[in-house]
Amino acid sequence: MNSFDIQAWSSRQLMSVEQSLMQWVPADAPAGLGEAMRYAVLDGGKRLRPLLVLASMQACAGDQLTAPMSEAGMRAACAVELIHAYSLVHDDMPCMDNDVLRRGKPTVHVKYGQAGALLAGDALQSLAFELLTPQDSAIPAQVQARLCGLLAHGAGHAGMAGGQAIDLASVGIQLSIAQLRQMHRCKTGALLETSVLMGAQAAQASMQATNALLSYGQALGIAFQVVDDILDVTADTSTLGKTAGKDAENNKPTYVSFLGLDGARKEAAALAAQAQQALADSALLQTQALQGLADWVLQRQH
Amino acid sequence: MNSFDIQAWSSRQLMSVEQSLMQWVPADAPAGLGEAMRYAVLDGGKRLRPLLVLASMQACAGDQLTAPMSEAGMRAACAVELIHAYSLVHDDMPCMDNDVLRRGKPTVHVKYGQAGALLAGDALQSLAFELLTPQDSAIPAQVQARLCGLLAHGAGHAGMAGGQAIDLASVGIQLSIAQLRQMHRCKTGALLETSVLMGAQAAQASMQATNALLSYGQALGIAFQVVDDILDVTADTSTLGKTAGKDAENNKPTYVSFLGLDGARKEAAALAAQAQQALADSALLQTQALQGLADWVLQRQH
Numbered sequence: 270m271n272s273f274d275i276q277a278w279s280s281r282q283l284m285s286v287e288q289s290l291m292q293w294v295p296a297d298a299p300a301g302l303g304e305a306m307r308y309a310v311l312d313g314g315k316r317l318r319p320l321l322v323l324a325s326m327q328a329c330a331g332d333q334l335t336a337p338m339s340e341a342g343m344r345a346a347c348a349v350e351l352i353h354a355y356s357l358v359h360d361d362m363p364c365m366d367n368d369v370l371r372r373g374k375p376t377v378h379v380k381y382g383q384a385g386a387l388l389a390g391d392a393l394q395s396l397a398f399e400l401l402t403p404q405d406s407a408i409p410a411q412v413q414a415r416l417c418g419l420l421a422h423g424a425g426h427a428g429m430a431g432g433q434a435i436d437l438a439s440v441g442i443q444l445s446i447a448q449l450r451q452m453h454r455c456k457t458g459a460l461l462e463t464s465v466l467m468g469a470q471a472a473q474a475s476m477q478a479t480n481a482l483l484s485y486g487q488a489l490g491i492a493f494q495v496v497d498d499i500l501d502v503t504a505d506t507s508t509l510g511k512t513a514g515k516d517a518e519n520n521k522p523t524y525v526s527f528l529g530l531d532g533a534r535k536e537a538a539a540l541a542a543q544a545q546q547a548l549a550d551s552a553l554l555q556t557q558a559l560q561g562l563a564d565w566v567l568q569r570q571h
Numbered sequence: 572m573n574s575f576d577i578q579a580w581s582s583r584q585l586m587s588v589e590q591s592l593m594q595w596v597p598a599d600a601p602a603g604l605g606e607a608m609r610y611a612v613l614d615g616g617k618r619l620r621p622l623l624v625l626a627s628m629q630a631c632a633g634d635q636l637t638a639p640m641s642e643a644g645m646r647a648a649c650a651v652e653l654i655h656a657y658s659l660v661h662d663d664m665p666c667m668d669n670d671v672l673r674r675g676k677p678t679v680h681v682k683y684g685q686a687g688a689l690l691a692g693d694a695l696q697s698l699a700f701e702l703l704t705p706q707d708s709a710i711p712a713q714v715q716a717r718l719c720g721l722l723a724h725g726a727g728h729a730g731m732a733g734g735q736a737i738d739l740a741s742v743g744i745q746l747s748i749a750q751l752r753q754m755h756r757c758k759t760g761a762l763l764e765t766s767v768l769m770g771a772q773a774a775q776a777s778m779q780a781t782n783a784l785l786s787y788g789q790a791l792g793i794a795f796q797v798v799d800d801i802l803d804v805t806a807d808t809s810t811l812g813k814t815a816g817k818d819a820e821n822n823k824p825t826y827v828s829f830l831g832l833d834g835a836r837k838e839a840a841a842l843a844a845q846a847q848q849a850l851a852d853s854a855l856l857q858t859q860a861l862q863g864l865a866d867w868v869l870q871r872q873h
């Protein structure tokens with residue numbers, strides 16, 4: 270019997286994540302910049318990426334979790350969330366998706382102007398790398414350097430930013446489902462994969478453990494996006510906290526437009542099962558949180 | 572007699588910098604992203620920041636320059652230039668300075684659209700940190716981590732992005748000259764300071780050498796901005812390669828508006844002398860390149 274309570278586990282982790290973000294995202298950055306940065310990051314979001322970092326770290330470290338590992342894990346968790354938050358800020362801007370609602374609140378550019386949003390996003394990206402490189406910390410330099418390398422790669426041209434570029438170029442164009450998968454592997458998948466890899470790195474995991482987590486993260490990343498496409502069709506704006514039906518309105522290719530609603534649901538379930546299988550096949554000991562997060566990705570309503 | 576030829580030195584360094592940027596800024600990033608990134612970075616710019624990195628590294632290492640130091644220095648030189656390039660791309664966008672000309676060419680958003688420019692800038696920032704963390708390299712992890720930390724701090728809310736925020740908030744507002752200095756210390760100065768500190772870190776310099784370079788970099792950073800303000804008044808657009816007279820047109824406070832043209836020239840000369848003095852007071856052995864760069868900053872025509 271599995272007595273693991275994913276809700277309770279998530280709540281505990283998120284309390285620490287929120288406290289850390291409160292502490293690390295500066296209130297006193299000049300000329301309103303700090304205020305816009307905090308608005309973009311605090312008090313909202315599902316925090317899936319930080320949870321993946323922490324669940325992966327715990328899965329790798331098990332009972333051997335040390336204080337430097339915990340610190341590295343929390344910094345990695347917050348750093349990846351800052352990258353995610355900056356990408357949302359920029360993605361919502363008028364020249365991109367032109368969205369006015371995010372996490373149930375006006376988007377950053379609506380509240381702070383476009384220039385304010387542009388700068389807040391830029392500064393959030395820098396801050397992510399600053400968080401990963403504390404000078405007076407017990408985190409080994411090797412871990413700091415690898416965390417920076419993983420995050421830079423996942424966020425950059427070969428990862429998230431590259432996926433955004435494909436997305437941008439694909440509006441109104443007929444993509445194949447292979448191209449759609451490639452786009453999402455970059456746009457959403459890369460940062461989810463990066464999250465589990467950063468968790469493994471924080472725990473200084475073996476190559477074997479890291480590879481198992483990578484398989485998990487890759488399947489989960491696509492599953493997440495398939496569910497996103499489903500929810501864009503089936504959920505309403507107030508539940509989503511962002512504007513529903515945007516994909517169809519923008520004539521964007523989605524898994525639903527390719528596979529139909531039923532087909533997309535089957536695809537999501539198959540991918541989530543694949544993620545679970547990667548855990549089952551691994552030598553990782555404490556995988557309940559990772560299992561719970563994969564369940565959540567499949568069943569989420571927003 | 573000083574037989575050091577700063578022109579020849581700069582040309583040699585820049586040949587390596589350009590080759591490295593050609594190699595490291597990807598041509599094959601998806602959906603035109605790589606093309607926009609390369610357009611923003613290659614074939615243009617004064618490359619002052621990379622030259623400062625390399626001159627500082629050489630001043631600290633002297634005859635003890637090793638291959639890992641050289642590699643760290645070149646990666647740092649290119650990384651700081653990528654941050655500078657991204658900041659120009661975003662700064663030129665319509666919601667910021669709305670400029671159409673940069674380095675004598677159409678700005679990135681004019682050529683690739685606003686969304687393309689936004690993404691290219693974002694991806695350039697990520698790439699900077701990717702360059703600093705090569706996994707298979709001889710650069711010590713400690714150096715990689717510190718280079719990331721320095722760059723993140725210099726680029727972020729307490730540095731360049733913070734300065735941009737002050738700049739943005741200051742249009743049409745009466746700043747004191749102390750506030751103007753604070754703005755420029757962040758906006759331009761932070762990344763110039765960061766350049767000399769990264770050079771010192773690449774060479775694993777002593778605290779003493781690093782502090783001397785910091786004094787030099789601080790004075791040079793303000794001098795650079797004072798000269799920028801002078802050139803905005805005295806130079807024409809074709810010489811500058813960017814639109815002249817923008818500051819007055821935008822009613823921006825400048826050193827010239829505070830001190831007058833003559834006063835600003837005296838200020839620039841005093842700051843450049845201060846930078847030279849920091850070198851003279853230091854125990855650094857090979858300071859000719861740094862001296863030459865300070866001369867150039869004072870005398871530059873564009």
